[in-house]
Amino acid sequence: MIAQIALSLLLGVVLLYAWAQYRRSPIVTVLSCAVSLIGFYFVWFPSHATRVAELVGIGRGADLILYVWACISLVVLLNLHLKLRTQHELLTQLARSIALANATPDPSRISSLTEAQTSQPRYRLADGPRPGQTADQSA
């Protein structure tokens, strides 16, 4: 009984966590909820677990529950991986902001600016292909 209550509490925490994650990743929430609800059921009806375990070719119900826990761990691992990605995206934005803030182009090197002074567009589409160029073969 003590073990059942302890496991149920842990599974409840997993459910709460899954619910809190819904806005960020619905897939993780759905997977976590499914796995922990199955866990709940088997914790309180171990004989059913044994029956299902025998049905799918696993010897004991306890082993099946162990596998369910392994599944939860994998889902949590996936969620952690995805969270790391989000962190990395933030790092990217930060690094990009720093890079762009420190970049100061030398106006004298910008061709378009220099040519704007002579009011000549730098690139103009000619009526036909330019010398040394084939006609447009684009798909």
Next chain:
Amino acid sequence: MRDDHFSSTWVVCPAYNESSAIVSVITRLRQAGHDVVVVDDGSSDDTRQLASTLATAVVSHPVNLGQGAALKTGIDFALAQGADVIVTFDTDGQHRDSDIPRLLDALVRNQADFALGSRFLSEPLNMPRMRRILLWGATLFTVATTGLRLTDTHNGLRAMTRRGAQALRLRQNRMAHASELLAEIARSQLRYVEVPVTIDYTTYSLAKGQRTGDFVMILLDLLAGKLYR
């Protein structure tokens, strides 16, 4: 901008430890009259110093983030400079600056927002067989997932209008950015066109380029990107 001329064209060159190739690449682009922004992606060699003497501007990531992140930074920079057209160009020497006018022509002639280089519309030079098979697989994958009708999905030479660049939401930092960019083009529903370009396969560019195992990582990155908002 859709017009018969572009007054401000910026070439974005992402660079990571490219000190042996960058000088000739940037010199040729500058001689052709292009504004070039080199995005140094946290190189540990003297790529940044070499680029700063040649390029119109150098933007430096404080840490290495990946080619996709470097492209996005370069595109953001070019947009901030008021670019009408942005060209992406690899810094390992595999692209030819003479292909850029063709891309710009294709944008105007087809009233397109994206002109994508394709090595398979012209005769590829010295392409290893394994590379050909991998690219063929990548093309099938892209056609299946985005519905775009393309012949070459991993070509770093592209041109896009300002409107096209602004429509892209790029989040993939590493090699999966090429597939993501195409998915974004499909999502934007803007017009795209493929243009034949030549890729020069050298020992150096092949060593710098993607390896077979990278394609597995690209698939995993794309999958993870789909799982998370």
